[in-house]
Amino acid sequence: MTVFAGVDLLIGIDDTDDQFSPGTGRRARALLRELAVAGLGSEAGATRHQLLVDDRIPYTSHNSSACLAWRSPGGDPYAVRGEIIEYVARFLERVCPPAADPGLAVAVPADVSDVPALVDFGRRAKREVLQRAQARRLAAELDVHLSGHGGTHDGVLGALAAVGLQLSGDDGLFITLPGLGNLPYEATVDDLLATVPIDDVRDAGNGRPAPGELIELGDWVRPVLLNGRAVLLLDPPREDPNGRRRWRTAPRAVVKKH
Incomplete structure (x- = not known):
């Protein structure tokens, strides 16, 4: 059994802060706590993923995004997927400062139609300047929820990339695990x-x-x-x-x- 045993939902978030507010890692930990308190399942942990640092990309400090690994109640992700999307959207709109450009991606890993394509997108985000339209097109093709919740919505890029990079199994560090x-x-x-x-x-x-x-x-x-x-x-x-x-x-x- 691995750390991700029983994980059936992945939640990617990015661009949630400005230079004066808590970073995406702290937002991810707070979000996991709130989702658990809301009775929407239990956390397996969250990973931080370093994306491309380039002057053509607007970012606050390090250009990293986060992917939250989630276990749904009863192992039925579709019973809570819609509610989790709504909850996280409200969370981002509530906690993110006006200068942030937060994005949200939510995937059911078992039903992503082309996991290699999503992994490839994540890896490209580490070495290329990508566009929001590319992220939205891929998410639609793979049946992954993708939405922006403030500012330019640029965070959709990093949010989708984070899901792909966690799915790769070989990128990032754990910013939180139970205990x-x-x-x-x-x-x-x-x-x-x-x-x-x-x-x-x-x-x-x-x-x-x-x-x-x-x-x-x-x-x-x-x-x-x-x-x-x-x-x-x-x-x-x-x-x-x-x-x-x-x-x-x-x-x-x-x-x-x-």
């Missing part, structure tokens, strides 16, 4: 895996902590999405004075490459 915000400064690998639905914990050489070995987690824990799994990247271990291996999470510069 991720409640981790201690350090924990054994056993306690970590019992607290957060992480699929793998390893360093770049595929070295893994043994049961009982401590990991220094610090205050910024962001698993990455690799091969459809949530993977917490670590630095290679070091030995303490007693000869015991100690681990710590990989630095931000390494994590943000994904």
